[in-house]
Amino acid sequence: VTRSSPASDDVRLRGFADLATLASAHAWIDARVTPPAAEAVGVGDGVGRVLAAAVVAAGDHPPAARAGADGFAVRSADVAGATAYDPVPLRLAGGAGPLGPSATALVAAGAPLPAGADAVLGFDGAQPSGPGLVDAVVAVAPGAGVDRAGQQLRAGALAAAAGRVLAPRDAALLATLGLARVSVAARPRVRLAVLGPKEPGAVDAHGAALGALVARDGGELEALPVGGPPADALARALRAPAPALVLVTGRTGTGPDDDAAPALAAAGELALHGIALRPGGSAALGAAGGVPVALLPGDPLACLVAYELLAGRLVRQLAGLGPGLPHATRELEVRRKLVSAVGFVDVCQVRIVDGQVEPLGVAEFGGLAAAARADGFVVVPAPLEGHAPGARVTVHLY
């Protein structure tokens, strides 16, 4: 899909003559994926990060039998037949030495089981009966109240797979196994250049939203000061240390001042400009100085949609995550027709009413304000002219 002569692709004052398919844009993106570098972080800081290498248990966990409850460690054979009416007297042993016949030792949950003991009686199963003496009033099976060696994990068992996004409970498990640090995929550095001019007093809407989206996708956004001509902004964004990806927002359309794509063509390569995607179709993809560059539209909703469907796909993969949209999904029935244009992938903002999907009343005109009220969005494939009532669709949930 690389075009050899970007000058002839200048769409200003002419419109997009032909549009790339979303699939071809994805193919271009997927060809730019490089494996993430690994870095070591504290195990608690690893939560939410992508594990770079599998962690297997170095030894059994627990490493040796231990008390699974607070109580008295016993030899189960000693207390066979014990009842409240026929208690078995046991001698309370101090220290951590081996347990002799008819002896017992006070243990706390998690403490090593004394040698010789094979069960733990809870406090409701044993009563002090005199100085240094305890009456067992229930019998226990061997192993009762005991955590066996390797009960949670055997030596060599997988504790966490490579590529897993570490959950809080994973971090707790790895810490329990003795790992102070874990090796995780480094976060791709993404630089953002928001092109001017902006109205006086305007607040940058692109950086406000993209920082959180890039972080969600495993990257780290560094936003440059807003404004300046595209060539200067590109040069600043490409400065060492080289980023993994540059995002440029604004001036991607067909108007007289839409000079982002020509600037990218001049600085490197403009691979695609104009994608059969609504909104967001004026986005462009290319590279400069060996760094992939995504040009995103200036309209804030189009910018977010183009990020989600194009740039985000690259960020996720550079971070070691899967390419697909990261939203939770639900399969639901359409209640009111979702309108789309044949030939375009339409991203419809929808709400869920009584478990059914309907477009936002003013979606076509509501822009970002409608998206803010949406429960999710539906991606309507290019060959369809929408989804009729009763159709089942996948809703990507916000």
Added chain:
Amino acid sequence: VTRSSPASDDVRLRGFADLATLASAHAWIDARVTPPAAEAVGVGDGVGRVLAAAVVAAGDHPPAARAGADGFAVRSADVAGATAYDPVPLRLAGGAGPLGPSATALVAAGAPLPAGADAVLGFDGAQPSGPGLVDAVVAVAPGAGVDRAGQQLRAGALAAAAGRVLAPRDAALLATLGLARVSVAARPRVRLAVLGPKEPGAVDAHGAALGALVARDGGELEALPVGGPPADALARALRAPAPALVLVTGRTGTGPDDDAAPALAAAGELALHGIALRPGGSAALGAAGGVPVALLPGDPLACLVAYELLAGRLVRQLAGLGPGLPHATRELEVRRKLVSAVGFVDVCQVRIVDGQVEPLGVAEFGGLAAAARADGFVVVPAPLEGHAPGARVTVHLY
């Protein structure tokens, strides 16, 4: 549920005589909720935070009619009947002044519509026909290609409701409306004291997981150095500036060294110790120096479950969020019986196989390692002895 004589509640070497219900623990927690303070943050930093006050549009958005597409602004009446065979010639006007009869002006999407114009012709609908001349080759309806004033939001319309967790698209919308900063609920400061002694070289599993869980629930965890006697740890955790909540982990059970609850009773009030919850039932709730204190079990899975069902409920509400578990849920059918004990709320780690729920094979013995393999958990109410195959249950998804 406040007990007047904590000394008589000492459970060490005796076991829990009576257990509080989870509902009574929740009632105690909910009575400790105070409304969060508000703080102003940059609109981009507001993503993920709880909006402290509703934002309404100060004026119409857009404030005035503007071009909705790149192209030529026209008076639609001028181009009535235009076709490629019968084009309507228009004079290309420069500047931003009002549009006279049979005139047109080049506009970029988002630019103000010149006075007099009521539609925008795309570049496929108009062709330059000579110096300063453009031929309209299609007719347009009034309003075509125009974003009306207030089309996205009318003045006074709700842009984001108080209590909403700001999404990236909300931040973009509020920035577009001109808000540089937003007022959000301050994050409750949570202090964590992990009690010792720990084995030499042990890595703190509690802090590793709780930091991320507290952040998820809208709080900020400050972990104190691990170890030391409970009274000292409590005193350190309560130092000014006073936290909103203190978490103490470990030494909550019935063993000889389980001195966390007696230390809390001595420092303030031990309201509840021992809850009909599995795992996590040795947790305690109380207060010292006017600060709520939750004692969480030392076993890492029990600690996490007690955090989720007890302490997290307080963190979420102190942060302005709802009390309920924050996990996404699915209603699914049980494939293999989930075993529970009557009288206890059991938190069963489950996996989802072919859309059905089954307990992890070794859940009772697998501890945290089983939880790490789980897809979610099911909270089995106290009156039930489990869920039989075919029952529909709510899975809280990890």
